[in-house]
Amino acid sequence: MATNNKITQLFNIEYPLIQAGMIWASGWKLASAVSNAGGLGIIGSGSMYPDVLREHIQKCKKATDKPFAVNVPMLYPEIDKIMEIIIEEDVKIVFTSAGNPKTWTKHLQEHGIKVVHVVSSVKFAMKSEEAGVDAVVAEGFEAGGHNGRDETTTFTLIPMVKEKISIPLIAAGGIATGRGMLAAMVLGADAVQVGSRFVATPEASSHKNFKEMVVKAKEGDTVLTLKELAPVRLLKNKFYEDVQNLYAKAPSKEELIELLGRARAKKGMFEGDLEEGELEIGQISGLIHDIKPAAEIVKEMISEFESAKKEVAQL
Template identity: 75%
Template sequence: MSTRITELFGIQYPIIQAGMIWNSGWRLASAASNAGALGLIGAGSMYPEVLREHIQKCKKATDKPFGVNVPMLYPNIEDIMDIIVEEGVKIVFTSAGNPKTWTSWLKDRGITVVHVVSSLKFALKAQEAGVDAVVAEGFEAGGHNGREETTTLTLIPMVKEQLEIPLIAAGGIATGQIMLAVMILGADAVQVGSRFVASAESSAHINFKNTVVDAKEGATQLTLKELAPVRLIKNKFFHEIQALYEKGTTKDELIQLLGRARAKKGMFEGDLEDGELEIGQIAGLIHDIKPAAQIVADLVKEFEQALISARQIKIL
């Protein structure tokens, strides 16, 4: 299965395991890479030296390519970037910031750079900044999201129409059938997040994993647009946010309610009431917890079966 992305990263399948905070540690990244995908360590929830430990353990656990996802709003980003270079990481996905800030610095040090965007406008800005590829993430995605609320089905062909560099689709992708659909629309690969949350190797708390498995249609909603849009499961914390909106809230009130470490409390420590539970709409199609290798194998098998079916009914 060869695409511009498999060639860029030297991987077997055009599948990226998303670098999600509190979920994507070295165990998940190495397992995804060993299965033929590109595993990503999520630096957003790690202190610099914790990230160094995860990179070192990942290098011992796999001889395949892997990368690090870095939200550029991270307060210790200079230390994070230095550690990435010192540890010899060759692939970096940046998000939540201006790609011009770090792209040239990373590429000058021999690192392949990918930037995550939620709109055509920012995809073109990332290309102009010199990134090697773009992840275009639709409104369906979990975690932090775009204010435009553009769906993956709409975003991918819009970006493909004008982008010259490789394109990775994200948001609402958890099956091989959906993978085939977005690649028909122009993507060179897919980035999968929520499906890997419910994996054996994810560092998420088992309470959170089980909540994802139990989620049904309508279980999530995008909120907190005044701060940073985020898609959350509708738990007690979410309803407290909505109560503030109903009475007419201010940005300061939202910040006070959010407090500190809500995401850690929910996803990593398993507090299903007062924690922040970030997951995509596709959770309604996730019904079990599997090893990462099985998730990759299922995606590939479903993709190939969907391709055969499409050809039999002369779609392709």
């Protein structure tokens, strides 16, 4: 790996490989495993009460002496408490998403915290740079979970963002292999963020049923839906069929909210209800065929990245 990489220097990590902060999957076990393997592990605070987040940060510190981050969706109802805990617990890196980067960036940076904002468009990448963030994650519509409305793919988004910003750029969406990592970096990314591949690990806190369904998924088994609320990429199941049946009746936003109900993602990804749960995963799940330790995934991706680089040099 190049020693002059902007992201490895920014975060003081070995590889430009970041594990996404995913709800119901990214607890301290996964984050510490990825950080210990040389990447950047992220605790996903979106599914945690403030006191639970504090516990995960403290356990992560005990499990690794390497840098790790916390991901904060800015729609979170108790965001003030979450940010307070992050500062109190001396977390050095925060990834913000689903909101205006201006709101918290300066405040966090004043406490010596590096701030990265997740975007799904060129416009928001530019706004993030204006807000003073240290880096951006540009996420294509292949990604799992909550997503951009424009359906811009990673392959087109990365070079378009690269053209307009000068701060470090992290690519996300549809990346689960060393070859995918190299492709993203050839397109202009300084690093990659990987979500779905790390769901299929023993360390991910998501339910075994969900992990097994991810491994069984094939091309075409995920769909981006519920755009009127917040676009989300889901595995097809009974809940997804219920959403489709409701769409056939041209529903109001209120009817969609009623069908979604509360804690639908927890039911699916954390409790393992594969019928009624919301099962968020990326399109690349069609390329994930086994559950294996996070450290092995990091090692394999870096090894494949290096061998693919040599192959490309011979083209």
